[in-house]
Amino acid sequence: MEEETKVSVVVPIYKVEKYIHRCIDSILNQTYKNLEIILVNDGSPDRCGKIAEDYGSKDNRIKVIHKENGGLSDARNYGMKQVTGEFTMFVDSDDWLEIEMINNMVNSAITNKADVVQSAFYYAYEDKLLLDRIYDSQNASPEILDKKTLMHELVTNEKVKNFAWGKLYKTEIIRDIPFKKGVLFEDVFWAHHVMHRVNTFLMLKQPYYNYYQRNDSIVATYTIRNLDMITGLKERHQFIKEYYQELLDESLKLLLRTCLVHYNLLLANRKEDSDGFHRKKIRTYVKNYNSELALIDDKQLKKQLILFRIHPYLNVGFLIINKVLRKMNLISQPLLQVEVRRL
Known part of the structure; x- marks a missing residue:
């Protein structure tokens, strides 16, 4: 029983x-x-x-x-x-x-x-x-x-x-x-x-x-410690490389996408990275994977990475434009969550 x-x-x-x-x-x-x-x-x-x-x-x-x-x-x-x-x-x-x-x-x-x-x-x-x-x-x-x-x-x-x-x-x-x-x-x-x-x-x-879900915004409470997410994904990527070679592309896509997100969060919280050290570190890491760019099958991510390679602000501009277009209902926005009930 x-x-x-x-x-x-x-x-x-x-x-x-x-x-x-x-x-x-x-x-x-x-x-x-x-x-x-x-x-x-x-x-x-x-x-x-x-x-x-x-x-x-x-x-x-x-x-x-x-x-x-x-x-x-x-x-x-x-x-x-x-x-x-x-x-x-x-x-x-x-x-x-x-x-x-x-x-x-x-x-x-x-x-x-x-x-x-x-x-x-x-x-x-x-x-x-x-x-x-x-x-x-x-x-x-x-x-x-x-x-x-x-x-x-x-x-x-x-x-x-x-x-x-x-x-x-x-x-x-x-x-x-x-x-x-x-x-x-x-x-x-x-x-x-x-x-x-x-x-x-x-x-x-x-x-x-x-x-x-507490009301604290990640932008408002962001610190350098949040970069532990990237460190964790890097460790996992090495694990995937050793044991699950067939998942390397998926692992890399998530890792690079996360790098872009945290770079933008560091931009929004410049006081946490006043000398730009951590932003430079992320940019260097992303550029190390330039040769894998052609293998990425996510069109949105590929566009972001190309723009980021030229200059990170171009990626930011791309995201802002997409956000505006979604608000104007000119491009679709995937519904990730559905409301179940009110409390």
Whole structure:
């Protein structure tokens, strides 16, 4: 029976006093009861530690760990040391779960002998829930991916997301793969190592995870640390080069596209790169792939790269013109998300 299988839920906690009750309550209220809930207080300066202890005193399924602040990766790694369940799930402390999530994911994992199960998810705003268009058909049957297909979907970042959350993992698959400490976008450094070990990956089309979207703009809060995304993709590209040669082109397209995005973000936040060092570094890196330009089959990306090679401002101008044309409905704009309901 599924209920005989213990599931460990690791929740790193830092400065989320406003959201923590919603998160923990959504785990405690799961229809699946055989849980080990590991709350890792990552040196939070607010009342989060006290709130976690209060929950721990009321439910013996909860373990509370207090540690000095070390970041999300460090908190997850600490939590993993305490895991005793056959399956493990990560939940970010400002997110929340639908009540049937764990029950349905465990049942699906056991039935399909899956190493990892991923559910669809909502982009959760204060007043509405949005769903990826690829999951628009919520009544669709689960989809099983073999390793080759799984890695392709991970690299293209469409069906399979890099996020550690929103998935149920066999603990033995991930126990000895720690998250890289001291970086942002830690999941990008981690996910491909995990998926490399997976034989059966199951995708559920129903959205069970609510990914909370704060109002902070990436342009307004951008720092040099955001460039960790490029570093992570570069590391993954080398991994792809070693193990999945057939995915090199897809990996390169995402890497170069990400370089262009971050170059423009650095332009919008010049104070973070006042001497232009990081912009120059990105431009040099992109130019190193000039010989691969002819192989890129994405027409939009190819145009951007050609303009960027001549001068980065030409690419910026190209994007501005396209944005204006979309607002005037002179060119189509793909609908990436669909509104599901108002809150």
